[in-house]
Amino acid sequence: MIELGQLEQLVAVAECGTLSKAAEQLHLSQPALSRSIQKLEEELQVTLFERQKNKLSLNPCGELTVEHAKKVIGQSRDLVERVRAFERRQRTVSVGSCAPAPLWDIVPLLSALYPEMTISSEMKSNDRLLQGLGDGTYQMIVLPEPIQQPGIHCVRYGEEQLYFSLPPAHPLSGAKALHLKDLDGETMLLLSQIGFWHEMHREKMPNTHFLVQEEDFAFNELVRASALPSFTSDLAIKREGNASNRVMIPILDPEAHATFYCLCRADEEKKLSAFFRRIESPAWKPS
Amino acid sequence: MIELGQLEQLVAVAECGTLSKAAEQLHLSQPALSRSIQKLEEELQVTLFERQKNKLSLNPCGELTVEHAKKVIGQSRDLVERVRAFERRQRTVSVGSCAPAPLWDIVPLLSALYPEMTISSEMKSNDRLLQGLGDGTYQMIVLPEPIQQPGIHCVRYGEEQLYFSLPPAHPLSGAKALHLKDLDGETMLLLSQIGFWHEMHREKMPNTHFLVQEEDFAFNELVRASALPSFTSDLAIKREGNASNRVMIPILDPEAHATFYCLCRADEEKKLSAFFRRIESPAWKPS
DNA sequence: CACAATTACGAGGGTCGTAAAAATG
């Protein structure tokens, strides 16, 4: 039986041009490679090289063999890649979310419920999420609205309320509640990884100058150190505590309030049943 | 590195359902196969089977692997096949002819000129021959007419004259020459392997009842033992001598005279140059 | 004389088979 190792050796010789160089590349002694090639020719019952005592060069038959060998080798590499990728996917739950807050609870919860699984998560636009749910990129997605579709399982997850985070010296820091337009036109700090909330900011506060921060740490430092207004939410406050020297003022616009829904494909609902049972139970509250 | 042998073993286990049966099929002890499979899983870094102490069954990942393994194995078999076929073709000259007589000389001549080559020959219709010359099935063909085409090399080879072979007792056995229609309507012996001559018989002797013989030996026996008229030709007479107790009478119809031409693709003319030089030399005569 | 391929030969590793163990229906 012909073996992949032999084909690799043949290709190496073909590409190096000489046995010695190929042997070096293959971490093999040159005599060993010489024998291997001879054995390959024996098993194929075909001579692949022109022998000129001192030189070895592919004959037409050898060139054809190399050509096919590359295909076979490529396909075998492909096999390994695909199988490993498949296995990895079997062992991972991919979650896509429209906003960061739901992931704060969902990822740890999934980790706890499926300890042998890898949990991967990312944020994307609603469109991308739905598409990814369909094509298998995600096993579960979080949207700010319910989807009623055959083949899709949809469960209400929780809510999030947006707040302004103002320094006490701000003129509006005494207000009980505000609208988005009340601060429109000012300069505000904003995190970049906030998912679908970005749309709202663009639409309802078109005149605001946002200083967008990529990093969580940098954002928090600026919030503490500067007098610039920024955003937060009930979930963020629960998670990180009240930022020192900041006043949190709820935002009255309906767009500043989100209700999140967890969706998965109906044919994968069973695998995630433990998760859905948990978030559907009366005891469940986003912490 | 993963090897084809391991993939074959995997496929065998998948198809046999059990290690023992697969081991038997592979002419291998069952423990050895058990280890090989384990090693494959190790190298893939993936478990392929569900282990139930007593039973071994493919998991989804294993099924995927088997699927791809079959492809790789198939492609490697294909490699061997193609390479061997290519090598065989490198070492053979395939000749196609419209009639048997030219091959009597051409095949031995090619064998003598190219002693390291295998000469293969067969008879086909003119259409098939031309097609086969184009697609590489034949390196050379023999037609009863010249072809003037760019990319095709065409050389006159020789001629053949058809004769009636009559028993002395036949009413026409005294004639100096005859036409085909003179014997139309009688019962005649005919060889099956006569190439394009068949068309002529069908067209010019539509009322004749032909007793077609598949075998050369049977035909000759019947010619000797019976009083049935048959055909022969100048080339056949030169080759086999005058059949005892038969009168050979030339046939006057132009269709009973053939001029043969040897054709090859212009891009292969060089390989066959020795042959063409020979048949173009003034000394050449079909023996 | 450096470099390339082949042949010879001894050592080491890997794979095989036999034997034994564990588990199942």
Place this chain on the structure above:
DNA sequence: CATTTTTACGACCCTCGTAATTGTG
């Protein structure tokens, strides 16, 4: 108790590397 898988162990074959040979530019 027959069947199946896995582990243990010793033997053997195969391939490797070193060394030597031959041939070339």
